[in-house]
Amino acid sequence: xxxxxxxxxxxxxxxxxxxxxxPLILCPGCGAGQVLNYTLHAVDRILExxxxxxxxxxxxxxxxxxSRLTSHYLQFDSGWTLHGxxxxxxxxxxxxNPRLKIIVFTGDGDAAAIGGNHFIHACRRNLNMxxxxxxxGLYGMTGGQVAPTTELGETTPxxxxxxxxDPFDLCRLAETxxxxxxxxxxxAHPRQAIKTITKGIRKNGTAFIEILSQCxxxxxxxxxxxxxxxxxxxxxxxxxxxxxxxxxxLGEFCNLDKSDWIARYQQIIENARSPEAD
Amino acid sequence: xxxxxxxxxxxxxxxxxxxxxxxxxxAMLAGCRVYAGYPITPATEIMxxxxxxxxxxxxxxxxxxxxxxxxxxxxxxxxxxxKAMTATSSPGFSLMQxxxxxxxxxxxxxxxxxVQRPGPGQGYITTSQEDVMQARWGHHGExxxxxxxxxxxxxxxxxxxxxxxxAERWRTPVLIMAEETVAHMREPLVIPPHAEITVVDRVKPQxxxxxxxxxxxxxxxxxxxMAIWGEGYNINHVSLVHYEDGTVxxxxxxxxxxxxxxxxxxIENHIDEITKVDARFIDDCxxxxxxxxxxxxxxxxxxxxxxxxxxxxxxxxxxxxxWPFAEARLRxxxxxxxxxxxxxxxxxxxxxxxxxALRDRCSNIISIPSLGCLHTPDQILARIREELT
Amino acid sequence: xxxxxxxxxxxxxxxxxxVVTIGKILGTAFSVFAGINSVNTQSYxxxxxxxxxxxxxxxxxxxxxxxxxxxxxVLIALSQVALDTYLADLKESGILMLDPGSVQTVTDADHFxxxxxxxxxxxxxxxxxxxxxxxxxxALHAVIADLISEDALKDAIQATVPPDTLAPNLAAxxxxxxxxxxxxxx
Numbered sequence: 010x011x012x013x014x015x016x017x018x019x020x021x022x023x024x025x026x027x028x029x030x031x032p033l034i035l036c037p038g039c040g041a042g043q044v045l046n047y048t049l050h051a052v053d054r055i056l057e058x059x060x061x062x063x064x065x066x067x068x069x070x071x072x073x074x075x076s077r078l079t080s081h082y083l084q085f086d087s088g089w090t091l092h093g094x095x096x097x098x099x100x101x102x103x104x105x106n107p108r109l110k111i112i113v114f115t116g117d118g119d120a121a122a123i124g125g126n127h128f129i130h131a132c133r134r135n136l137n138m139x140x141x142x143x144x145x146g147l148y149g150m151t152g153g154q155v156a157p158t159t160e161l162g163e164t165t166p167x168x169x170x171x172x173x174x175d176p177f178d179l180c181r182l183a184e185t186x187x188x189x190x191x192x193x194x195x196x197a198h199p200r201q202a203i204k205t206i207t208k209g210i211r212k213n214g215t216a217f218i219e220i221l222s223q224c225x226x227x228x229x230x231x232x233x234x235x236x237x238x239x240x241x242x243x244x245x246x247x248x249x250x251x252x253x254x255x256x257x258x259l260g261e262f263c264n265l266d267k268s269d270w271i272a273r274y275q276q277i278i279e280n281a282r283s284p285e286a287d
Numbered sequence: 288x289x290x291x292x293x294x295x296x297x298x299x300x301x302x303x304x305x306x307x308x309x310x311x312x313x314a315m316l317a318g319c320r321v322y323a324g325y326p327i328t329p330a331t332e333i334m335x336x337x338x339x340x341x342x343x344x345x346x347x348x349x350x351x352x353x354x355x356x357x358x359x360x361x362x363x364x365x366x367x368x369x370k371a372m373t374a375t376s377s378p379g380f381s382l383m384q385x386x387x388x389x390x391x392x393x394x395x396x397x398x399x400x401x402v403q404r405p406g407p408g409q410g411y412i413t414t415s416q417e418d419v420m421q422a423r424w425g426h427h428g429e430x431x432x433x434x435x436x437x438x439x440x441x442x443x444x445x446x447x448x449x450x451x452x453x454a455e456r457w458r459t460p461v462l463i464m465a466e467e468t469v470a471h472m473r474e475p476l477v478i479p480p481h482a483e484i485t486v487v488d489r490v491k492p493q494x495x496x497x498x499x500x501x502x503x504x505x506x507x508x509x510x511x512x513m514a515i516w517g518e519g520y521n522i523n524h525v526s527l528v529h530y531e532d533g534t535v536x537x538x539x540x541x542x543x544x545x546x547x548x549x550x551x552x553x554i555e556n557h558i559d560e561i562t563k564v565d566a567r568f569i570d571d572c573x574x575x576x577x578x579x580x581x582x583x584x585x586x587x588x589x590x591x592x593x594x595x596x597x598x599x600x601x602x603x604x605x606x607x608x609x610w611p612f613a614e615a616r617l618r619x620x621x622x623x624x625x626x627x628x629x630x631x632x633x634x635x636x637x638x639x640x641x642x643x644a645l646r647d648r649c650s651n652i653i654s655i656p657s658l659g660c661l662h663t664p665d666q667i668l669a670r671i672r673e674e675l676t
Numbered sequence: 677x678x679x680x681x682x683x684x685x686x687x688x689x690x691x692x693x694x695v696v697t698i699g700k701i702l703g704t705a706f707s708v709f710a711g712i713n714s715v716n717t718q719s720y721x722x723x724x725x726x727x728x729x730x731x732x733x734x735x736x737x738x739x740x741x742x743x744x745x746x747x748x749x750v751l752i753a754l755s756q757v758a759l760d761t762y763l764a765d766l767k768e769s770g771i772l773m774l775d776p777g778s779v780q781t782v783t784d785a786d787h788f789x790x791x792x793x794x795x796x797x798x799x800x801x802x803x804x805x806x807x808x809x810x811x812x813x814x815a816l817h818a819v820i821a822d823l824i825s826e827d828a829l830k831d832a833i834q835a836t837v838p839p840d841t842l843a844p845n846l847a848a849x850x851x852x853x854x855x856x857x858x859x860x861x862x
C-alpha cells in the first residue's frame with residue numbers, strides 16, 4: 010500500500026466488475042464522507058484491539074445522502090434499505106443472529122421524520138446496535154427541503170416563506186426514549202467523534218450518536234465556512250451558560266448500564282427449554 | 288434439509304386446532320424462528336401462538352410498533368439467515384406493501400399471512416377475500432409474487448410450509464391469503480412424521496462453490512444464490528435498479544430492463560411448477576364453479592347438492608394458488624362450458640383473470656358476491672338454479 | 677349417523693356468557709375424545725362483553741364441507757336476541773334449549789322440542805354465573821347422550837378449562853345433567 014493511500018481504503022470496495030466504485034457519489038465537501046471515515050477508524054481500532062470477527066460487522070442504512078454510505082462501498086456486509094425502516098430491519102437481523110455487530114447510518118429525516126416511530130422504539134428496546142445519525146438539518150437527496158431538525162425561520166424549498174416549526178433535539182429524544190448511550194459531536198470534531206463512535210460500538214445496547222454535519226450544496230456555503238459555523242454554534246456539554254444562551258451541547262449525555270433485549274429474552278428461552286418447563 | 292429433531296416441535300399425530308395455530312405450527316416445522324407482528328383482529332391469535340411457542344424452539348417473537356416495522360423485521364432476519372414470518376389483516380397488509388415491493392427487488396425470502404377482513408377502511412372484523420388483487424398489484428412497481436389460498440385448518444398447516452419452501456426456492460416474498468373463517472375455525476389436523484415433510488432452504492453461494500471474491504449478489508442464474516450476513520461475503524442488499532454485481536450507478540435502460548425482467552420472469556416462467564389447482568367432476572361437465580379459499584367449503588357443498596339433488600352437471604375447480612395466475616393450467620383443464628360461476632367474498636376480483644383465461648371457453652361467466660360472511664350453500668345454489676333452470 | 681349426514685349444534689348469547697367455550701368443548705369432545713369429525717366456528721362483535729356471540733359445531737362421520745350450521749339440530753339460546761336471530765334456522769325436529777330466566781318469548785314453537793333449563797340460577801347454586809355455559813352443556817348431554825359420551829365431554833372440559841377450575845366446571849356439568857334427569861321426561 011502506498012504511503013499516500015487513505016488508511017481506510019482497505020475497508021472500501023474500490024473496484025467492481027462494472028468499473029471503479031470511487032469516488033463516492035457524495036457531493037464535494039459533504040460531511041457524510043467524513044462520518045464514514047470516522048466510523049471506519051473506530052471499527053479499525055476495534056478489530057485491532059478486541060477479538061471481534063470482521064464478518065460479524067453489518068452496516069445498515071435507509072434512504073438519503075447519509076444512507077448512501079452503504080451503497081456497495083463497504084468491504085462489509087451491508088443493506089441499503091427503506092426510508093426510515095433501517096432500525097426495524099436491524100432489529101430483525103439481531104433477532105436472527107445476536108452476534109452481528111450492527112452499525113446504522115441514518116440521517117435526520119430518515120431517523121426523525123419517517124423513521125421516528127422506529128427510532129424511539131429502538132432506543133426503548135435497547136437491542137445491541139450503534140445508530141450514527143448524520144444530521145445536516147435538511148433533506149439533501151431531494152433538494153434541501155425542511156427536516157424535523159431544521160432551525161426555526163429557515164428558508165427551504167418547502168418552507169419558502171420560512172420554517173414555522175421548532176426542531177427536535179435528537180439526543181434528548183433518544184435519551185428520553187431509553188437509549189443507554191447517547192452522544193453528539195460534529196464533523197468538525199474528528200478525534201472526539203472517532204472516540205465516541207468506538208465507545209458506542211463497544212457499548213452493549215443501543216448507542217445513539219448524532220454527528221452534526223454540513224451540506225455545502227444546499228446551504229450554498231463553502232465547507233470550510235460551514236465547519237467554522239459548526240464549531241461556533243456548539244459547546245462542550247459542561248458549558249451550561251453557553252447552552253442556556255442557545256449553543257448546542259456536545260459530548261456524552263448518558264452512559265447507562267441496562268440489560269439489553271436479547272439478554273432479557275434469552276432468559277425466557279432458557280426457561281422455556283429447561284427440563285422443568287411444561 | 289431434514290427437520291431438526293427438537294422435542295419442542297409439534298409431534299406427528301392428530302390434533303384439533305384453530306387455523307391460526309396450525310399456521311404457526313407449520314411455520315415452525317418449516318424452520319421459522321423469528322416472528323414479528325402487531326395486534327390486529329382477526330390475525331392476533333397467530334402472533335400470540337408464536338409468542339408462547341417460539342422460545343421453546345430457541346426462536347424469538349417480538350411485537351413491533353406497527354405493521355411496517357413488523358414486515359421490516361422479516362427483511363433483516365432473512366438476510367441474517369433465518370426464516371421469518373408475520374401475520375396481519377387487511378389494513379395492516381396495506382401498510383406492508385412498500386416492504387413487499389422492496390423484498391421483491393432485493394429477492395428476500397419471507398412469508399406474510401393476510402387474514403383478510405372486509406374493507407375498505409376499518410370495514411369489519413369478519414371474513415373477506417377483498418385483498419386478493421392487492422396481493423398481486425398492491426406493491427408498487429413491477430415484479431411478480433406468489434400468493435396461496437388455504438381452505439382448511441390442514442391447509443393452514445400444509446400451505447404455510449409450502450409458502451416457506453416457495454420463498455426459499457424462488458427468493459421471493461410469499462403471501463398466504465387466509466380469511467377470518469379459516470383462521471378461526473377449529474378442525475382436525477394431521478401432522479405427518481417429520482421425515483415425510485419436505486423443507487426447502489435457500490441456495491447459498493457456498494453451496495455452489497462460489498467464493499466471496501467471485502460472488503455476484505444478483506447473478507449466477509435465474510434465482511441468484513443468496514449470501515447470508517455474517518459469513519464474509521460482504522453482501523450489500525440494494526433495491527435501486529442494479530447490475531448483477533449490485534452496482535446502481537452507470538444507469539442504463541438495458542440493464543434496468545434485464546434486472547426487472549429477470550425478477551418478474553423468475554416467477555412467471557415457472558407457473559406450472561409453482562401453482563396448484565384442484566378439480567373435481569371436470570370431465571364432460573356442462574357448467575363449472577371456480578372458487579378459492581374458504582368459499583371452496585361452500586362451493587363443494589353446493590356443487591355436490593346441485594349434482595345429486597338437482598341433476599345439474601356442474602364441475603368444481605379450486606385455485607389453491609392465486610398468484611401467479613395459473614392461466615395455462617386452467618385452459619388445459621376446462622372444456623367448453625355453458626356457464627362458469629365464480630363465488631367470491633368480494634364484489635368480483637379473481638373473476639377478471641378467470642374471464643381473461645376462459646373467455647373463449649365460456650360466454651357466460653357469473654360473479655356470485657358476498658361481503659363480510661361466507662356464502663351459504665343455499666345462496667350459491669339459488670344463483671345456480673336461477674341461471675340454469 | 678350415516679356418513680354424509682351432519683349434526684349441527686349452535687349456541688348463541690352475549691359475549692361473556694361462555695358461548696365460545698362450550699363450542700370449543702363440544703368440538704374437542706367429538707373430534708379428540710370420540711374420534712368423530714367436527715368443525716367448530718364462532719363469531720362475535722368487536723366488543724369483549726355484551727355483543728352478540730355465537731358458536732357452532734358441525735359433526736359428521738364423513739367429510740365436512742360447509743363449516744357452519746345450515747339447519748340446526750340443536751339451538752342453545754342464552755339470550756332473547758339469540759333466540760330471535762336463530763330460531764328460523766332450527767330444524768322442525770330440532771331441539772331448542774333456553775334459559776327461561778333470560779329468554780321470555782318463544783314464538784311459533786309448536787314443533788320444536790323446547791327444553792327450558794334455568795342455567796343462570798343453577799350456575800349460581802354451584803360456582804357462580806360464569807359456569808352457566810357448562811350447566812347448559814350438562815343439560816345438553818342428557819338430551820344427546822347417544823351421540824357423545826359423558827366421558828368424552830368431561831375429558832374435553834378438562835382439556836379446555838384452567839386446571840384449578842376443573843372441579844367447579846364438572847360440578848356445573850353435573851348440575852345441568854341432573855336438572856334434565858329430574859325435571860324432564862325423554
